[in-house]
Amino acid sequence: MRAAVEQRARAYRAPLNTPRTRLLRRFPTHWLFLLPMLLLVVVFFFVPVILNLILAFTDMTLSLRWEFVGLKNYVKFLQDPLIPQIAKNTLVYVSATLSINVIFGLFLALLTTYFVKRENVGLAFRSLWLLPRMTPPVVYALLWIWMTDPTEYGLLNMMLQAFGLPPLSWRTEYPMATIILVNGMVGASFGMIIFSAAIKSIPVDYIRAAKVDGASDLGVVRWVILPLLKWPLMFVTTWQTLSLLASYEYILLVTQGGPNHRSEVWSLYAYYKAFASGQYGYGAAIAMVLVAVAVIIALLMLRIFGFRRLMELMR
Amino acid sequence: MASIRLEHLTKRFGNVVAVDDLNLEIADGEFVALLGPSGCGKTTTLLMIAGIYEPTEGKIYFDDVCVNDVAPKDRYVGLVFQSYALYPHMSVFDNIAFPLRLNKTPRAEIERRVREVAKLAQIENLLDRRPAQLSGGQQQRVALCRALVKEPEVLLLDEPLSNLDARLRIETRAEIKRLQKELGITTILVTHDQIEALSMADRVAVMHQGVLQQYTTPEELYNRPANLFVASFIGDPPMNLFEVRYRRGGELELPGGRALRLPEPLARRLEARRLEEGATLTLGLRPEDVELSETETPEGFPAEVYLAETLGGDLLVHFRLGDGGDGPRLRALTDPERRVTMGQRLWLVPDPNKLHLFGPDGRSLLAEAEEEAPVPHPQRA
Structure with missing residues (x-):
C-alpha cells in the first residue's frame, strides 16, 4: 500500500537537483515561445521601416547605389506640385471608404444578426459578403473592371440601358467614386464580422428587457445594441483608418490612380515614384511621411477613444 | 391591474414540446408561482406571457382580451430577469428611467417616479452608480424598480432570487411578497425553489415536462398532492x-x-x-x-x-x-x-x-x- 502511494507520488514531486534539470531551469523558455512572433515582427516590420528611413536620405535609383543626400528628398516632397492633390485624394478616399466600411458593415451586421431572425439565412448572407475577401485581389479587381466597363457590355451600363440611359465611362468620369466603392464593398465585411460577433455576444436578456420595457426594434438598436458596440466600433474605425491609409492595390488594379492622378492616393503615389519611375529614395521619403501621419492618427485615435479604459474593462 | 387566462397554451421548439396544452387562470391582483424542475416549461410560459415568445398554439388573455398579437411593449408587463439584465452602460437612475423614457414620460415626472420607486426599494443612494458597482442584492432591487416604475398591469419574475445568497434570499422573499400585496399587482413568479413558491404565492402551479400537474394553494399542494410527481x-x-x-x-x-x-x-x-x-x-x-x-x-x-x-x-x-x-x-x-x-x-x-x-x-x-x-x-x- 505504502509503496504504491509513494510510487504514484513520485510523478508530482519537485524536480530533482541534477545537472540536467538545473540547465533546463536556467533556459529562458519564455523567449523560445516568443521567438517566432518576434522574428516575424522584426523582419517584416521593424527592418523595413528602418531600411525605408535610411533609404529616404539617399538618392537611390534603379542603379541601387547608396548615395546619401540629406534632406533633399523631403525638400522635394514639400515642393512637389502634385502633393496637395494626392493629400486631398487620400483624405477623400480614406474618409469615404471608412464610412462605408464602418456604417455599411454595421448595417450588414445588424441586418444579419438582429433583424433577420433565422440564423442560417443571416449566416448565408454573411458568407456571401465574405466572398470578395476570399477572392484574390486581382480577380476581385477584374470583376469591377468588367462591371465598370465603358462600353455597353459593362454590367453597370447594362443596368443604365435598362432604364434607357446612355452608357457611362465610369472609371474615367467617376474614378474616385469607383475606387471608394471597390474598397468599400470588400472592406465592409471586416466590420460586419467584428460587429456580428459583438452583437451575438450581447446577452439576449438585455434585448428582451428592452422590448418588454417598450422599445421597438430600432429602439433596441439605438439604446441597447449600439452603446454595447462602442468598443468594437472604435476598434474597427481605428483599424480601418490605418489599413486604408496604406492600401493601394485595388486602386492600382482598377484605375491605376488615373485619369490624370484623379484617383491617386498617397501610398500609390509612393509606389509609382519608387517602382514605376525608379526613384527609390524619393518614394521612401513619401512613404515615411505617410508612416508619420499614420502614427500620429493612431495615437490620436487611441487617445480620443480611451483605449486604456478598454484594456481595463477586459476583466 | 389585470387578470390573466391561458387557454390550451402550447409551445414547441422543433420537435421539443416545451409547454403542453396549459390552461391557467390568474385572478386580478393574485400572486401565482410557476414551480417545477429546470426544463419544465415555466420560463417559456413566462416569456410567452411577456410576448417574447409566440405561442405555437393556444391563447393568452389579459382581462378577457386576447394579447397573442400584441407586441411586448404594448402588454404593460414588468419583467425581472434571473440575470437582472441591467444595462451596463447606464447608471442605476437611467436603468430605472428607461421604460419611462421610451414611452415619452415628461422629464419631471420621470425624476419623481424613479425616486419614488427607488425609495420603496431603499436604493435612493445608489442612483448615480453603474450596475457593475452594485452587489447582487442591490442589482436585484434595481431590476425590480425598473419593472415596477412603469406601473405595469402584470409583474413577471423569472427566478429573481436564485442569484442571491441564502440569507438575502429570505429577506428579499418577504419584501417582494409585501410589496406585491401593497401594490396589488398581478404577479407571476417562476421558480424551481419550492420554499420560494410556497412562501410567496397565493397559488402555485406545479409543472413537469411542459404539463401542468396541479394548480392550487400552497397548503392544498402540501396536504393533498394530486399525483406522485407533486408528492x-x-x-x-x-x-x-x-x-x-x-x-x-x-x-x-x-x-x-x-x-x-x-x-x-x-x-x-x-x-x-x-x-x-x-x-x-x-x-x-x-x-x-x-x-x-x-x-x-x-x-x-x-x-x-x-x-x-x-x-x-x-x-x-x-x-x-x-x-x-x-x-x-x-x-x-x-x-x-x-x-x-x-x-x-x-x-x-x-x-x-x-x-x-x-x-x-x-x-x-x-x-x-x-x-x-x-x-x-x-x-x-
Missing part, C-alpha cells in the same frame, strides 16, 4: 413513497407483510373505487407525519435506524423498514433531543389522518371519486 417534488425532506398492496376491508399490506389499517373514511373512499384485491398502490408518508416509539405498538412498524442527521431544529432519521432492517428506506423527522443510534430498532407509527395514497396511474386516491380532476388541468378555485 415527490413538494416537501423537504421529501415524502416517503413505497409500494403497498390493497386488501379489501380497508387494509394495506406493507413490504414485509405487516398490515396497515386505514381510518374509516379513507377505507370507504377506497371501497368506492372498486380496487382489485392485491392491487399495487403507492403509499406516501411525510417524514414529519411519522411518530417514533421505543416499544412495540399495534399500529407501529419495526424499522432499523440507518443514519441520523441533525438539521438544527429537527433530527432527520433514516430507517430501513422490516424486522431485519432489509425493507425500503424511509425518513422521519423527530425531536433533536431524542437519542438515536445507528442500528437501533424502533417502531414507526404513521399518523393515520395524514396518509397519501396513489393509484397505479400515479394519481391521488384521496379525492372523492366524483371530484377527481383530470390531472393535467387546473382545479378551478
Whole structure:
C-alpha cells in the first residue's frame, strides 16, 4: 500500500537537483515561445521601416547605389506640385471608404444578426459578403473592371440601358467614386464580422428587457445594441483608418490612380515614384511621411477613444 | 391591474414540446408561482406571457382580451430577469428611467417616479452608480424598480432570487411578497425553489415536462398532492413513497407483510373505487407525519435506524423498514433531543389522518371519486 502511494507520488514531486534539470531551469523558455512572433515582427516590420528611413536620405535609383543626400528628398516632397492633390485624394478616399466600411458593415451586421431572425439565412448572407475577401485581389479587381466597363457590355451600363440611359465611362468620369466603392464593398465585411460577433455576444436578456420595457426594434438598436458596440466600433474605425491609409492595390488594379492622378492616393503615389519611375529614395521619403501621419492618427485615435479604459474593462 | 387566462397554451421548439396544452387562470391582483424542475416549461410560459415568445398554439388573455398579437411593449408587463439584465452602460437612475423614457414620460415626472420607486426599494443612494458597482442584492432591487416604475398591469419574475445568497434570499422573499400585496399587482413568479413558491404565492402551479400537474394553494399542494410527481417534488425532506398492496376491508399490506389499517373514511373512499384485491398502490408518508416509539405498538412498524442527521431544529432519521432492517428506506423527522443510534430498532407509527395514497396511474386516491380532476388541468378555485 505504502509503496504504491509513494510510487504514484513520485510523478508530482519537485524536480530533482541534477545537472540536467538545473540547465533546463536556467533556459529562458519564455523567449523560445516568443521567438517566432518576434522574428516575424522584426523582419517584416521593424527592418523595413528602418531600411525605408535610411533609404529616404539617399538618392537611390534603379542603379541601387547608396548615395546619401540629406534632406533633399523631403525638400522635394514639400515642393512637389502634385502633393496637395494626392493629400486631398487620400483624405477623400480614406474618409469615404471608412464610412462605408464602418456604417455599411454595421448595417450588414445588424441586418444579419438582429433583424433577420433565422440564423442560417443571416449566416448565408454573411458568407456571401465574405466572398470578395476570399477572392484574390486581382480577380476581385477584374470583376469591377468588367462591371465598370465603358462600353455597353459593362454590367453597370447594362443596368443604365435598362432604364434607357446612355452608357457611362465610369472609371474615367467617376474614378474616385469607383475606387471608394471597390474598397468599400470588400472592406465592409471586416466590420460586419467584428460587429456580428459583438452583437451575438450581447446577452439576449438585455434585448428582451428592452422590448418588454417598450422599445421597438430600432429602439433596441439605438439604446441597447449600439452603446454595447462602442468598443468594437472604435476598434474597427481605428483599424480601418490605418489599413486604408496604406492600401493601394485595388486602386492600382482598377484605375491605376488615373485619369490624370484623379484617383491617386498617397501610398500609390509612393509606389509609382519608387517602382514605376525608379526613384527609390524619393518614394521612401513619401512613404515615411505617410508612416508619420499614420502614427500620429493612431495615437490620436487611441487617445480620443480611451483605449486604456478598454484594456481595463477586459476583466 | 389585470387578470390573466391561458387557454390550451402550447409551445414547441422543433420537435421539443416545451409547454403542453396549459390552461391557467390568474385572478386580478393574485400572486401565482410557476414551480417545477429546470426544463419544465415555466420560463417559456413566462416569456410567452411577456410576448417574447409566440405561442405555437393556444391563447393568452389579459382581462378577457386576447394579447397573442400584441407586441411586448404594448402588454404593460414588468419583467425581472434571473440575470437582472441591467444595462451596463447606464447608471442605476437611467436603468430605472428607461421604460419611462421610451414611452415619452415628461422629464419631471420621470425624476419623481424613479425616486419614488427607488425609495420603496431603499436604493435612493445608489442612483448615480453603474450596475457593475452594485452587489447582487442591490442589482436585484434595481431590476425590480425598473419593472415596477412603469406601473405595469402584470409583474413577471423569472427566478429573481436564485442569484442571491441564502440569507438575502429570505429577506428579499418577504419584501417582494409585501410589496406585491401593497401594490396589488398581478404577479407571476417562476421558480424551481419550492420554499420560494410556497412562501410567496397565493397559488402555485406545479409543472413537469411542459404539463401542468396541479394548480392550487400552497397548503392544498402540501396536504393533498394530486399525483406522485407533486408528492415527490413538494416537501423537504421529501415524502416517503413505497409500494403497498390493497386488501379489501380497508387494509394495506406493507413490504414485509405487516398490515396497515386505514381510518374509516379513507377505507370507504377506497371501497368506492372498486380496487382489485392485491392491487399495487403507492403509499406516501411525510417524514414529519411519522411518530417514533421505543416499544412495540399495534399500529407501529419495526424499522432499523440507518443514519441520523441533525438539521438544527429537527433530527432527520433514516430507517430501513422490516424486522431485519432489509425493507425500503424511509425518513422521519423527530425531536433533536431524542437519542438515536445507528442500528437501533424502533417502531414507526404513521399518523393515520395524514396518509397519501396513489393509484397505479400515479394519481391521488384521496379525492372523492366524483371530484377527481383530470390531472393535467387546473382545479378551478
